[in-house]
Amino acid sequence: MELAGRYAYAGRDWACERVARILRANIIEEIHNHHNFAWKERHFDKDLWVVRKGAAPAFPGQRGFVGGSMGDLSVILEGLDCGTENQQQSRALYSTVHGAGRLLGRTQAKGKTDRKTGKQLTQGLINREAHDAWIKRVGHL
Numbered sequence: 001m002e003l004a005g006r007y008a009y010a011g012r013d014w015a016c017e018r019v020a021r022i023l024r025a026n027i028i029e030e031i032h033n034h035h036n037f038a039w040k041e042r043h044f045d046k047d048l049w050v051v052r053k054g055a056a057p058a059f060p061g062q063r064g065f066v067g068g069s070m071g072d073l074s075v076i077l078e079g080l081d082c083g084t085e086n087q088q089q090s091r092a093l094y095s096t097v098h099g100a101g102r103l104l105g106r107t108q109a110k111g112k113t114d115r116k117t118g119k120q121l122t123q124g125l126i127n128r129e130a131h132d133a134w135i136k137r138v139g140h141l
Helices: 002-023 106-110 128-137
Strands: 038-043 046-051 055-057 063-066 075-078 095-097 111-113 120-123
Touching: 002 038, 055 063, 063 095, 106 111
Parallel strands: none
Antiparallel strands: 038 046, 055 095, 063 075, 111 120
């Protein structure tokens, strides 16, 4: 599990470095938003495997990235230490959301396609025209 996590970080770092090189840009800060992973962490004086499905870590001082839905803003956040009187942070294993969430499931949005034939089996509720119109309406096109 630890090897898989290090592999994922290395792949992300490689991709970010590659994009920066293509853009001829400098990376001035890196913020990892590792989520849907399991990591070994120390909580309640025990070593635990923590699975954050749909969540990301937010330890005091740790910065994270929360992506908005298409067309919405994303934010960079930082975990806070609210002191010993607020134990909710530790009970939640210093976790926070990792994204905006969805109104529709993937299949509801795009429909279902037969992988072998490529034939559209069911129509999705979102199509390219509706998507582009929404993006234009919120001012991002």
